[in-house]
Amino acid sequence: MTTVQVNTPGGAYPIQIEAKRLDKLGQSIPDDATAIALVSNGTVAAHYRERAAAALAATGKRVVYIELPDGEAHKDWQTLNLIFDGLLQNRLDRKAVLVALGGGVIGDMVGFAAASYMRGIRFVQVPTTLLAQVDSSVGGKTAINHPLGKNMVGAFYQPIAVEIDIDVLSTLPAREISAGLAEVIKYGLIIDADFFAWCEQNVQALRALDRQAVTYAIQRSCELKAYVVSQDERESGLRAILNFGHTFGHAIESGLGYGVWLHGEAVGCGMVQAAELSALTHGLSAESVARVRALVQAIGCPVQAPDLGEAQWLDHMQVDKKTEGGQLRFVLLPVIGKAQCEGVPSDALRQVLAKAAVPVQA
């Protein structure tokens, strides 16, 4: 078993990475928990609910199951409220523990439910997508979407444990693996050039879910994310670099409608755009831009941005949370492995947006 420790002012917790970790979930439940609520969606539940519930029931505690509809389109208040309904109908108290079994949508919603139910109860992340394992389950960002913007309502709230079973990746569609790998290579791009090079060399092993390659990719991603989050839990400085590619990516998701592209696909494409912008404003070399584009393509993500039209691009980027006082800020790379967050001249931005010409790539 591999353990990565996360330390933030809001809480310290271990990330456990292991094959068949699902069968040991009971280990993450504190002795004083009064009950456990397992939350998942039908798609994930069909594969893993029984094993997860059995592992939790082995603690001897009451286990309540709450099922949410599947998909980013349901990451809203109505669905969040299903969790509160289930918790209150079953009379779970402040010492109950929530367990999020699923991808980023489940993790974000269960995390926000845990942050808000009775003003805060404990929760465990059990991410079942690669994207959630390397990104959203670590660091304490929780949220739901608002019709006017993604992740606009939420909390910084840390889990008490993150439990990663690498074997669950085998039931994922290939497209979800590609989307998760986008966030993996992001860590290399913003903070660890060696890891980016390692990804270039191991891209086929990663896509084939080679157990050793996948374990290392998850471990290194979690270590890098844990480092950044420990420096800046509430995104007042360094943490913003984790949003590399995300300002473009969020605009794609929001412009096409949530769920048309996977989050990781939008971020993959957004990283290519952010690299192009970095070349114009921060001297990122043409060779480096080509490496970014080549690796995004190699992991199976789109590299051609959809044609939203300049006005819609700017509109959707404006409400992104990185805006301050109306000025658009971007995470930019002077070189691969080093990121900074800055405002950009609108000419450069328009030049990048002009390249977006393909309607929708599914």
Add this chain to the structure above:
Amino acid sequence: MTTVQVNTPGGAYPIQIEAKRLDKLGQSIPDDATAIALVSNGTVAAHYRERAAAALAATGKRVVYIELPDGEAHKDWQTLNLIFDGLLQNRLDRKAVLVALGGGVIGDMVGFAAASYMRGIRFVQVPTTLLAQVDSSVGGKTAINHPLGKNMVGAFYQPIAVEIDIDVLSTLPAREISAGLAEVIKYGLIIDADFFAWCEQNVQALRALDRQAVTYAIQRSCELKAYVVSQDERESGLRAILNFGHTFGHAIESGLGYGVWLHGEAVGCGMVQAAELSALTHGLSAESVARVRALVQAIGCPVQAPDLGEAQWLDHMQVDKKTEGGQLRFVLLPVIGKAQCEGVPSDALRQVLAKAAVPVQA
């Protein structure tokens, strides 16, 4: 001007108490705020919106106004969402500041909106009811109601300032003053016997809104609440004593339907019931119970609990957040000025509930 300082792990802030404080609201807005959203309801806005907005606009910053429907019945997700709608439609960013102008419902909802919008922005409490001035605006509890329970969804989230204008009490109905005084005498009962005696001696001056008496009552209440909250921000121990009378009170509010009795009225009545329970389980003297009843009556609150029926009483008390592992816990007084939180024998509880015989007292 009187200032009471609050220090908690989640934030330190001043409570400013002063006549005509409303005209100085701009002082509470940090220089780096990018915009201000003033949130109120129509009832309060009719009296004070213009003055508050003018004082905020004097900072030179953009001021957006968001109006919510009035009343506890609207303390729900739909109304909370009106705040998010307004913030997003006006493109307020992470450095914007929310200002809650109103009673406890406005304060609780704006506080939770501030805790959740973009995962947390700053907010200022401007409480316009006595109850909010001495209780809900201080200490960082924010929440909305759920159909299955009061304040079930929320956050511990501290304001950056609390601005109390004692002159606004002059436009309150007498019933609201009585409800606020219930929380004032609560502080005496749980932690300061001298202050309870002072309230007994000054009850007429308080009800007549004598400026000196009211200022002292608010100051002392805020000092006592600030002390308790500084010891225990997240209600894991001492803070629970602030719920004296509230387990009964919440059951009354929930059983009759939110808003039929004012929160303070329900708490006033609940304190009489909690005193009766304390006599049965912790030896509170008959004379002390009589003093509690007499002062609750003297401030103008009901002392006779409504007849919800034992089953409904128990049902509504069960989902109260003080429940742990199914056992009902109460805040109880061995003597006036000293409180402790404990489970009680169900016989004693039933004996107190049996006295509840009046249908509805409006």
